[in-house]
């Protein structure tokens with residue numbers, strides 16, 4: 001297992017700073033995601049790890065060994081691309097065997113390793129086929145087997161599921177995760193699909209304009225986004241202006257134009273002092289039944305619109321005093337509230353995230 005350490009990595013293309021000073025630590029054996037909108041620098045960073053792009057500044061270490069100046073073939077990285085990049089004139093077996101033949105392994109060893117790799121992606125029965133005779137999902141499985149067969153130290157995946165349909169994408173998420181777990185290798189995975197990252201990652205970093213905005217475990221980033229950009233990029237969020245009044249017993253008391261709230265989701269090292277922005281997820285808000293207990297964390301507003309979606313319903317609520325319009329996600333909706341009605345929204349203090357100023 002290989003730990004990857006990235007120190008002050010920078011890469012410019014003309015006037016664009018594609019990667020603008022990134023420090024990262026990818027623990028050995030983890031499945032680590034580089035996530036961010038188009039153009040944020042994730043592919044450039046991945047290519048620098050692979051050795052295809054040379055950094056202008058900074059260092060890259062595999063298990064403490066400086067590999068910054070090493071060419072790609074000396075880095076022991078397997079790569080999987082969005083486009084699969086299989087050779088159309090070679091069979092599945094030959095595609096997977098290629099990397100081993102280049103390394104001049106004996107024929108019997110090549111056959112044994114290819115077979116094992118194809119078995120691990122459940123493609124052993126189709127070894128004689130050409131890539132054109134395979135579905136997209138099958139081609140991507142072959143690409144995975146080809147990357148794994150050389151037993152790399154590090155597996156790099158560049159949007160590997162983007163060309164697959166939604167159902168297959170879900171299936172392949174589980175397979176790739178299982179494969180990485182079973183082999184124990186360190187994998188770095190690029191995507192702009194936040195759900196893919198949240199569902200598969202051990203750790204992740206959100207990038208923006210070539211910089212690392214926030215790193216951590218998926219649940220931590222989702223539940224405690226460091227700023228508005230991360231809160232908005234990872235899922236959906238409502239932003240509400242508030243005034244911090246006091247910090248009492250590990251809770252911040254907040255005043256909004258629609259009511260008072262308490263929050264336990266704030267940085268204890270620098271408790272908020274005055275005007276702040278709150279991030280509250282739509283699924284954290286509940287529309288209270290009329291006449292419900294009024295002592296909880298509540299905001300008052302008017303229901304503007306509502307949309308039934310089967311397994312859930314989305315509501316838009318205009319908060320009192322113009323604090324904000326907020327989206328509310330209701331799961332398994334039975335009765336639908338009528339638009340135009342005054343409503344009270346409640347939320348747990350742990351879901352009222354105070355964004356740093």
Ligand code: ATP
Nearest residue numbers: 013016017018037038039040041042043044045192
């Ligand atoms: P996407 O999700 O669209 O693939 P990305 O996050 O992977 O985007 P990069 O491909 O790393 O982003 O690109 C980061 C920035 O660097 C972009 O502004 C891009 O236009 C620029 N860039 C990348 N490669 C080159 C290149 N070879 N020459 C010039 N500019 C480049």
